[in-house]
Amino acid sequence: MTGKLTIYTLDWVPEGPRGFVRDLRLRWAAEEAGLAYDMGTVRFEDRETNHLESQPFGQVPFLVDGDIRMFESGACLLHLARKSETLMPRDTAGEAETTQWVLAALNSIEMVTVPWWFLKITGKEDNGLTGWVDRRLAQLESVLSRREWLAANRFTVADLLMADVLRVSLLRVHGDRPATEAYIKRVTDRPAFRKAHADQIAHYVAADKERSGRQ
Amino acid sequence: MTGKLTIYTLDWVPEGPRGFVRDLRLRWAAEEAGLAYDMGTVRFEDRETNHLESQPFGQVPFLVDGDIRMFESGACLLHLARKSETLMPRDTAGEAETTQWVLAALNSIEMVTVPWWFLKITGKEDNGLTGWVDRRLAQLESVLSRREWLAANRFTVADLLMADVLRVSLLRVHGDRPATEAYIKRVTDRPAFRKAHADQIAHYVAADKERSGRQ
Structure with missing residues (x-):
């Protein structure tokens, strides 16, 4: 039994990054795992400095899962994957192979595509590059x-992670x-990707409305 | 009970990368964990193509641990860490925090320092950059x-990983x-770093001798 899971993202972003903010990875994983x-x-x-105690590089996402607080989308995905066989096999070999490709998505592909x-x-x-x-x-x-x-x-x-990395790098x-x-x-x-993507877009559209209401 | 652990690296490298080839990370972890x-x-x-069935990006290190074959140094480190409390606490919160910083070393620091x-x-x-x-x-x-x-x-x-990333990036x-x-x-x-480092240097010095013997 674990406590409540909360995924943190930005309260608003401009149109450009909508559908690409990395909270999508965690929403998607949670949707896959139910x-x-x-x-x-x-x-x-002030996003680069207003939550440094939760994420020392000033980024999102991060999560709170009961007593656990975590940042780094890859680490959060591995944490969520331990909760659900849908995300990662339970046997040692299957877990090793999955972990290997999670790291490859980040360190062999994204490490090159993001700076590029x-x-x-x-x-x-x-x-x-x-x-x-x-x-x-x-x-x-x-x-x-x-x-x-x-x-x-x-x-x-x-x-999940490799497809997101490739999608973002404009293959x-x-x-x-x-x-x-x-x-x-x-x-x-x-379906879990499509729901996570639609939910992220809806989140920022709702934030637009709230902003215009405040002005 | 697991089988024999073998860490794979290159049979020889020029002097420049000696002391920095990433098999050092796995040697170091194995030394820490005993x-x-x-x-x-x-x-x-032909290193870029001669072991693609073991490492599809043509890199080292990779490891064989009984029935398990793995590449990506970060994934291999997480695998080894599951075998030894010296490398990672056993409680869920300690494991989550350790995993978070393993990923941060790779995806928040190395992702910027290596392309730079x-x-x-x-x-x-x-x-x-x-x-x-x-x-x-x-x-x-x-x-x-x-x-x-x-x-x-x-x-x-x-x-272990963050120090290696920082050391390599010529801080x-x-x-x-x-x-x-x-x-x-x-x-x-x-001591485990110093032994792993000395062993890697010795490995390549021995390879020099074997090469000159062949010529």
Whole structure:
């Protein structure tokens, strides 16, 4: 028996990041696992400093689960995965393989795609990371051309995270990768993704209304 | 009861990366935990393609632990940590906090420092990531100025990984961060780090001799 699960995100964001804020990963995992949860918020204004005691890098999401407080979406996903076999197999080998691909999504793919994207949106289209991004995505395409799911021959939290990382990195800019595109579609077609995505959008639309009411 | 633990690395590397190849993280963890292990190797030549069935991104380390095969140093560390309370507390809150900081080392610090360093060594000293690196290291300095260890008020695998990430990112280039420098020294002064580091150097020096014997 654990206590109440609360996922924290920002109270409002501009339109651009809606549908991509990383609380979506935790909403999605909770939906897949059938875990009841509430949403909590921190203010968008001063977000880099207003919740450092909960997240020392000034980011979201973080979660509170009874007595436990955690940040880092990958760590939160592993924590939630321990609560539900839907997210991660219970046997040691299946757990090891799932954990391996959770870390690969973050440290072999996102570690390259996020800085590449950051440089790109700050005006450095040709930024020295493009070759590295292309190589990693080609290696992943090779993996995904041989199987439907990353770990344990079934959907796991590793697919949830990898699909989110790939979705955010705007894959198509890097060329034609049919297995990867089919994979992203397969994973994000899941009802739990669609609900989490719709709920995040609705959360920010409601925040727009509250803001305009205050003005 | 688990089977034999084998940590895989490259059979040889040039002098530059010696002492920094990431098998060191796993050697170090095994030494801290008192786990017996063997070393295995893959060839340096053609390393990007000669072991893709073990590591689909062509990197090291990876490990074999009885029936389990795993890659991603962070995932391997979490796997080893489950075997030893020296590396991670056994209670759910302590495990969650440790996991959170393992992921933070990889996804909040290394995700910025490694691409920054990659751009720097490929000739882009002023590369657009410097401000981001500085901000993250300042946030971490703030955390480390208030405590000795990242999680659970004691050494854990999160300190092992964070110290290694910081050590590799050549911290001093970014200015004066006394708490972070004291932290790196505190963690890398541990006998298990010094043994793992010396063993890695010795492994490559022995490989030099074998190579010159072959020529």
